[in-house]
Amino acid sequence: MPTDLSPVDDELARALTDERERQRETLSLVASENYASEAVLAAQGSVLTNKYAEGTPGARYYAGCEHADEVEELAADRARDLFGADHVNVQPHSGTQANLAAFLALLDAGDSVLSLDLTSGGHLSHGFEHSLVGRHYDVDHYGVDPETGRLDYDAIEAQARDVEPDLLVSGYSAYPRQVDWEQMQAIADSVGAYHVADIGHLTGLVAAGVHPSPVGVADVVTCSTHKSIRSGRGGMVMCDEEYADAIDRAVMPGCQGGPLMHSVAGKAAGFYEALQPGFDEYARRVLDNAAVLADHLRKRGFDLVSGGTDVHFALVDFRESHPDLTGATAEDVLADVGLVCNKQTVPGEPRSPTVGSGLRIGTPAVTTRGFGEDATRRLAEVVADLLDAPDDAGVRENARDVVTDLCREFPLYEDGARVVDP
């Protein structure tokens, strides 16, 4: 791979080789990360990066798009198969761009949006004040119930009646429970609002049928394509035929120029893998492993937001059990032994978002490496030991050994070894 660069660009080659080694020798517990297969990497690193293909298959603004058309149609057809959507646009450069396109298609400048607040697990692209969405729309936020950590649909409905939003957003970055898409659609309908469901994190779980799908329920469904679905990096919008033209125009020229056709190829490669029978089993194991992790942490005395998980991560809340520990410190302590995850705010967060009182620990990536319940239990044990005694040198040393063993037992990007074995 990166060795191809070394004769011409040593500096960059070294950085890429180092990054490959970092990924091989650490474990990603970042809930939004995954390890792409060699096929996805090859597609994303392909000559399609050279091609301009503004427009849609068969209706481009450039000549020479016949193979770009094939690739985009493969990606879109496979996405339709996976999610059962009427219409798919696979061109958004990212999940954030997919959301921008959805808002642009459905709203006028100054219209109002109701979405989950950041500290409760919402995403920046749903109306953070310094984002385009926050700047150009009138954004209000709902929260989660501070006691249960769960969405309170009655409270959201009451707030929606009060705010009368033009658009209601569901789908989150750090909400550990299933979302009732029908309820959210009913709330949107009751106030005449559009409903955008953002399954950024949940793509693989929804595609495999282990989490309910908002496709066919919400007006528009948006997502990233590199998280639990493990395809090429980027975003995607799905909708009924009635919104198809508006969405396509909102993606281009609304908020993008030429699509990243190499990323579209990466999406096609990843969606192919997600259509193979092994993928559903993978998604089930992601959930099983998250449940094992959550159970274990709870038994070791950690509080979890909402008390557990229905999804691919556990969200630890340190406030009561470990009041001196912050999310930022926990992130550093784990990173020091090769466990890469991210600090998180918790509902009712007293600390700044750059510090946080929580930690989000996800299983999509380690499950791709082959983790089952035993390995996850060993991992959970080490995480709990470290968080209980962040300054104990012996604990750290043991943790490093366990991480090294697990990386060796579940190798990544070994010569000849495939990450994904469909």
Ligand SMILES: *Cc1c(COP(=O)(O)O)cnc(C)c1O
């Ligand atoms: C990750 C995420 C996004 C943004 O995706 P990017 O591809 O990073 O822009 C949007 N919405 C939700 C809910 C996410 O979790």
